[in-house]
Structure formats: structure tokens, C-alpha cells
Amino acid sequence: MSKGYNFAYLDEQTKRMIRRAILKGVAIPGYQVPFASREMPLPYGWGTGGIQVTASVIGPNDVLKVIDQGADDTTNAVSIRRFFARTAGVKTTERTSEASLIQTRHRIPEQPLKEGQILVYQVPIPEPLRWMEPRETETRKMHALAEYGVMHVKLYEDIARFGRIASSYNYPVLVHGRYVMAPSPIPKFDNPKMDRMPALQLFGAGREKRIYAVPPYTSVKSLDFEDHPFEVQRWDKPCELCGASDTYLDEVITDDQGARMFVCSDSDACQERQKGAA
Amino acid sequence: MSEMDAILSVRDVAKLYGGRGGCKEVSFDLWPGEVLGIVGESGSGKTTLLDCLSGRRTPDAGRIMYRGRDGEMLDVHALSEPRRRLLMRTDWGIVHQNPRDGLRMGVSAGANIGERLMAVGARHYGQIRGSANDWLERVEIDENRIDDRPMTFSGGMQQRLQIARNLVNGPRLVFMDEPTGGLDVSVQARLLDLLRRLVREMHLACIIVTHDLGVARLLAHRLMVMKDGRVIEEGLTDQVLDDPHHPYTQLLVSSVLPA
Numbered sequence: 001m002s003k004g005y006n007f008a009y010l011d012e013q014t015k016r017m018i019r020r021a022i023l024k025g026v027a028i029p030g031y032q033v034p035f036a037s038r039e040m041p042l043p044y045g046w047g048t049g050g051i052q053v054t055a056s057v058i059g060p061n062d063v064l065k066v067i068d069q070g071a072d073d074t075t076n077a078v079s080i081r082r083f084f085a086r087t088a089g090v091k092t093t094e095r096t097s098e099a100s101l102i103q104t105r106h107r108i109p110e111q112p113l114k115e116g117q118i119l120v121y122q123v124p125i126p127e128p129l130r131w132m133e134p135r136e137t138e139t140r141k142m143h144a145l146a147e148y149g150v151m152h153v154k155l156y157e158d159i160a161r162f163g164r165i166a167s168s169y170n171y172p173v174l175v176h177g178r179y180v181m182a183p184s185p186i187p188k189f190d191n192p193k194m195d196r197m198p199a200l201q202l203f204g205a206g207r208e209k210r211i212y213a214v215p216p217y218t219s220v221k222s223l224d225f226e227d228h229p230f231e232v233q234r235w236d237k238p239c240e241l242c243g244a245s246d247t248y249l250d251e252v253i254t255d256d257q258g259a260r261m262f263v264c265s266d267s268d269a270c271q272e273r274q275k276g277a278a
Numbered sequence: 279m280s281e282m283d284a285i286l287s288v289r290d291v292a293k294l295y296g297g298r299g300g301c302k303e304v305s306f307d308l309w310p311g312e313v314l315g316i317v318g319e320s321g322s323g324k325t326t327l328l329d330c331l332s333g334r335r336t337p338d339a340g341r342i343m344y345r346g347r348d349g350e351m352l353d354v355h356a357l358s359e360p361r362r363r364l365l366m367r368t369d370w371g372i373v374h375q376n377p378r379d380g381l382r383m384g385v386s387a388g389a390n391i392g393e394r395l396m397a398v399g400a401r402h403y404g405q406i407r408g409s410a411n412d413w414l415e416r417v418e419i420d421e422n423r424i425d426d427r428p429m430t431f432s433g434g435m436q437q438r439l440q441i442a443r444n445l446v447n448g449p450r451l452v453f454m455d456e457p458t459g460g461l462d463v464s465v466q467a468r469l470l471d472l473l474r475r476l477v478r479e480m481h482l483a484c485i486i487v488t489h490d491l492g493v494a495r496l497l498a499h500r501l502m503v504m505k506d507g508r509v510i511e512e513g514l515t516d517q518v519l520d521d522p523h524h525p526y527t528q529l530l531v532s533s534v535l536p537a
Contacts, residue, residue, distance in 0.1 A: 132382075145360045149397030156392055157385045159403055160425045225403040 001089030008055040008088040014038055018056035018211070022202060025213035030175030031143070032126050037209040041083075046076060047105060048206025050122035051083070054103045057118060057202070058084065063091045065099035070107035070248065070265030077105075094268050106169075108190040110247050110269035113199035115216065121184040123205040126212065128172045128182040148180045151223055159228055168233060174221045175214055183220075189232045189248045194220040239264045242273035284345065285310045285451060285483045286331070291340030293330050294507075301327045301507040304340070310450070313477055313484040315498030315515060317491060317530070323507040324487040325455055331485060332372055332453045333362050344369075347450070367397050371444030375456035377436035380443070381428045387414065387439055388424040394447045413442040417472060434465035438472065445476060452477075454486045458493055470496050491534050495519055503527045 006012065014036075021035035040048040058064065064084050068076040072094040080103060081092045093099050096109040103120040113119060129139045132150040142148070151172050158166045171188035175181045183194060184203060194201065194214060201214040214220060224230040238245040240261045247269060249262040264270035284307035292302040301323030308314055316324050329335035331342055333354050342354040347369065354362065366372070374380040382390050388410040392400070400406050411421050417438040419431075428436050437457065444452060457473065458466040474497060477484055488494055494501055494515060501518045503511040503526070511524040522528045 141359075145363060147363070147397065149393060149399075152396040152401065153382070153385055153389050153393050156396065156403065156406060157389045160386050160388055160407075226401050227403050 002086045005087045007060075008058050008084065009041075010038065010052065010055045014052075015056040018052055021211045022053065022056065022213060025202070025211050026200070026215050028179070029214050029218050030179030030181040030212060032210040032212045034209055035211050037206045040206065042079070044207040045124060047080060047103070047122040049204030049208075049211070050103050050105070050120050050206075051080060051204075052206060053120045053202050053204035053211065054080075054084065054101065055088075057120075058088055058090060058101055060088070060090065062100045063093050063098055065093050065096065065102045065268075066104075067102065067107060067109065067266075067268075068105045069250070070109075071267040073267060095272075096268050104186075106185050106187075107248070107265060108186055108193045110244075110264070110266040111272075112193070113197060115198040117199040119197075119199050119201045121186075121201065121203045123182065123184040123203045123210070124207070125170075126182055126203065126205040126208050126210040128170075128180050143179060146178065148174075151180055152225070155223060155225065155228075159225070165224065165228060165230070171230075172223050174223060176218050177221075180223070181212060181214075181220075187233065187248055188222065188230075191220070191222045191230070192232065196220075235262060237262055239270060242270045242277065244270070244273055283310070284308060286345070286485075287341075287343040287351070288331065289341045289343075291327070291330055291337045291342060293326050293335060293337045299323070299326075299507065301330070301504070304509055306502065306509075306512065308451075308483050308485065310483050311477075311481045312500065313482075313486060313498045315494035315501045316485065316487045316504060317489060317494050317501060318504035319489065319530075322504040324489075324504055326507075327504070328453055328455055328485065328487050332370065333366060334372075344451070367394060368447065369450050371449040371452040373437075373440055373444055373452065373454040373457050375459045377428070377433070377440045380440045381436060383427065383429050386425045386427055387419070387431070390428060390439060390443050391446050394443065398447060409446055413446050414439075416476070417442040418468070432465075434461050434469060437461065437469060441473070441476070445480065445482075448480065449482070451483045452485075454484065456488055456490075457486065458488070458490065466493075473497060491519060491531065503530065 018035055021033045025033045040051055066077040066081040068074040084090055085092050096111040101118050105122045127139055129142055132154060133139050155165050169187050170182055170185045171191055173181050173183050196217050198216050200216055203212045222230040235249045239249055241263050247264045250265040251260055251262055253260050286308040289305045291304045294300040304327055318324050330337040336355055343351045344354050346352050388407060391410040391413050392406040395406050410424060414421055414424055419435055419438055428439055458469055486497055498515045501515045502509050505526050511527045519531055522531050
């Protein structure tokens with residue numbers, strides 16, 4: 001653990017401020033709580049919101065896992081994991097089951113999360129209504145009055161243009177029957193995992209200065225039409241490394257001739273499965 | 279009919295900007311199915327008055343009472359904001375002079391028409407699309423334009439789309455601010471025909487702000503003439519236009535260029 005930094009980088013007053021925002025977020029599931037986001041030693045868009053939330057809830061006994069697009073070995077995941085290893089001296093892991101705290105960008109691990117685990121999302125744009133309504137004063141009012149008709153205008157537009165709901169990530173959800181929430185850019189494949197998840201889900205948007213949360217066992221429903229129900233992506237083939245047919249697959253180009261293969265995006269789940277098969 | 283049956287009852291409404299401009303001492307009643315025209319020159323307070331009536335601007339003084347579907351009189355500006363916004367979505371329609379202000383330019387015509395339905399809870403795609411098709415036909419837009427964005431429509435079509443979008447869930451009271459402004463004469467004529475038909479079919483109460491006396495004569499049953507924020511003359515449309523009493527109205531009527 002490096003000297004000269006407070007535990008987990010942020011000063012104690014900042015952590016208290018962020019914890020207050022998190023508590024309020026947990027008390028009002030899906031509601032975006034404004035907070036005084038700090039400058040972090042990484043650029044906006046790389047996870048400044050998530051890293052502040054993680055820094056505020058992490059303790060010396062926590063075991064941290066960081067994933068980016070499902071993988072533990074990408075630049076963003078490696079540098080954030082190392083950041084906390086150095087500033088907080090916590091144990092890190094790549095195993096979903098061993099982690100008490102998981103910071104993620106763009107995925108929810110394939111392995112179901114348990115009670116006591118915390119999942120921290122990095123959020124670029126926390127406002128699900130933003131694409132339909134540019135004014136912040138107006139979107140806040142729409143949330144306050146639960147005027148969510150325009151979200152369906154967006155879905156209608158998808159069906160009219162593509163014949164189905166073509167939005168495939170950051171798919172809007174209704175939390176606890178009240179607030180419409182942006183689940184961050186996770187694929188809609190992961191949306192069903194958020195519903196009644198035993199783990200606590202925290203969302204941090206650093207640039208937009210918003211924190212929101214979904215407490216354990218809270219209903220999270222993806223918006224849809226009666227005659228065009230919500231559905232997730234499917235693939236024709238299973239993962240070419242581990243053979244799983246129930247996971248989210250990435251298309252990987254393997255040479256300059258256009259050869260490609262489909263593999264699990266969750267590197268931990270994929271490796272565990274390969275080990276189990278061997 | 280007595281005052282008891284009025285759908286909108288306006289008393290001594292005033293809205294001033296720093297002591298001048300705006301409108302003052304405006305009182306009138308509007309009955310169901312009636313079209314009221316408000317005419318006057320630029321800066322006479324027509325639009326300010328319309329904004330106050332439609333709940334988008336709070337008047338400095340006076341009361342605006344609206345009779346809800348259950349017959350109860352509601353003070354528009356004393357209502358809680360959620361109820362006022364609900365009223366705007368369900369009972370009222372607002373047609374802007376510039377269709378770009380009233381339309382969602384980034385989504386298709388069908389989505390524009392369906393928005394109000396979805397805002398009050400419609401969640402069946404097929405039915406929403408059905409109503410959108412139905413309304414495109416009623417405002418004489420070709421059905422195969424349903425998935426085109428309003429951006430690709432002509433000015434007249436945009437205005438008709440805006441009208442469809444406002445009327446789709448059967449409002450009772452429609453506010454129109456210069457609905458034919460900026461359209462050429464033949465397009466204006468078609469739009470006026472359409473409006474007249476819809477108002478009659480749907481038994482709409484309607485307040486139309488215009489500076490075009492021709493529009494007023496065609497559409498309005500009753501006319502209010504405004505100058506410097508005050509109503510200087512009001513009466514049946516033909517009466518006001520054929521036998522104007524106030525010198526300003528006489529000037530206004532005589533300024534119409536003969537076609």
C-alpha cells in the first residue's frame with residue numbers, strides 16, 4: 001500500500017458525502033441523487049463515478065474485482081484494480097464468487113451474485129430521458145411526476161423503423177414500479193439479472209455528478225409494449241472456447257482475412273467453465 | 279345558455295411585463311363547441327393572453343376557471359402542477375404557430391401522433407399505430423408517410439400533423455396560436471377546411487389567436503379584438519367584421535387588402 005494517500009485515495013469528508021448520497025439512493029430506488037463529484041486521477045468516461053463509489057464503500061477486508069466489458073484483463077479493469085490495491089491495500093481477485101465488491105463497466109457477471117456482494121456500475125449518462133428531453137429542469141419534473149410516456153415514444157420509433165425494439169444496450173428499466181432508470185450501457189441481455197438481484201447495485205456517474213442505487217431484491221422491469229415484449233439477444237452458436245450457450249458472446253476478429261469467432265465476454269465465467277470441462 | 283355551462287370562464291386576467299405590455303382586464307366565457315377568435319395587431323397581447331389561458335404563463339391577476347369532464351370548475355392556476363400537466367395532456371390541445379415548437383422533429387410522424395396516447399398509458403404498439411394511421415388519414419396525410427420524420431414534411435403537412443397529434447386523444451379545448459401563419463394561401467384554405475370539419479365533428483371548444491381577419495371570419499363564431507393589451511370590442515364574428523364600432527376595429531377591417 002503506498003504511503004501519502006488517505007485510505008482508498010479520497011479524503012474522509014468526501015467519502016462521507018458520497019455515502020450520504022448512496023444512502024439516499026438506496027432509500028429511493030432508481031432516483032438520481034446529485035453529489036459533489038471530485039476530480040479523479042483518470043479521465044471522465046473511464047469510470048470516475050464508479051471509482052468514487054467504490055472508494056467510499058470499500059473497507060480493508062473487502063475483496064475487489066474490476067471488469068470492463070466482462071473481462072478482468074482489459075486496460076481499464078487492470079488499472080482500476082491496481083489503483084485500489086495501491087491506495088487501499090485490499091485483496092483483489094478475478095473470481096466473481098470470491099469478490100465482495102465488483103466494479104463493472106458494461107456487463108453484469110454471468111455467475112449470479114449473492115447477498116452481501118456489492119456491484120458498482122460506471123455510468124456515462126445517468127438520465128434515461130435525456131435523448132427525448134434535453135432540459136434537465138424538465139427531466140427532473142418528469143421523474144417527479146412519473147411522466148414516462150416519452151420513453152415509449154423511443155421504443156415505438158425503434159419498432160417502426162426496425163420491426164422490433166432495436167435498442168440493445170442501456171435499455172431503460174422501471175425500478176420498484178416508480179422511477180425509470182438507465183442501467184448504464186450494459187447489454188439488454190443483462191437486464192433480467194438486475195431484477196430482484198440479491199446483491200446491492202450502486203451506480204456512479206462522475207461527469208454528470210449523479211449516484212443512484214437498486215437495493216437487494218428490488219423489482220427491475222424492462223420497458224416494453226404488450227404486443228412487442230422485452231427480449232434479450234440470442235446467438236446461433238455457443239462460445240467457441242467454453243461451449244456455453246447461455247452467456248453473452250463477443251465477436252472477435254482473429255486475422256486479416258475476416259475470420260472470426262464468438263467467445264464469452266465474461267472472461268472469469270469462461271475460464272471457470274473451461275477448467276471444469278478439462 | 280348561462281354562465282353555468284361555460285367550459286372556460288375568464289375574469290379580469292392581467293399579465294404585465296414590468297408595468298407595460300402583456301394584457302389586462304380580460305374577461306370572457308367560452309362554451310363547449312364554440313370557436314372564439316382573438317384578433318389584433320402584433321404586440322397587442324394576444325399570445326400572452328393565450329399563454330395565460332393555457333396554463334403556460336401565470337397571470338398577475340384574475341382567475342381562469344375550466345370545467346372538467348366531471349363538471350367540476352377548476353381554477354387552472356391554483357391547480358397542483360401534476361393535475362395541470364395532466365389536464366394539458368388529456369383535455370387540452372395546443373397548436374403552435376411554428377409546427378417545430380409543437381412537434382418532436384427527431385421521431386417519425388406515427389410516434390408524434392402516438393405520444394399523447396403513450397403519455398396516458400397506451401402500451402399496445404398495434405393499437406397506437408392504428409390510431410396514428412387513422413389520424414393521418416383524417417388530416418389528409420398519405421398513410422405511407424407514417425414512418426417519415428416531420429423534417430421531411432412540407433410546412434402545411436407539418437401543421438396538419440401537429441393538429442393530429444393534439445387531437446388524437448379527444449381533447450375538449452384547443453388553443454391555437456396563428457395556426458395558418460407562414461402557409462401559402464391554397465394550403466391555408468385546405469387547413470382551414472380541415473380545422474372547420476374537425477372542430478364540428480369533435481365538438482371542440484377552441485380559442486384561435488390570429489391577425490388574419492379572413493381566418494377569423496372562416497373559423498370563429500365569436501371575435502375579440504385586442505389593442506394595447508385590452509379587449510376593445512367583442513361580439514359575433516360577422517357583427518364585428520361587418521359593423522365595427524371601435525375606431526381601431528374599423529381601421530383593422532378597412533386595412534384588409536381586397537383579393
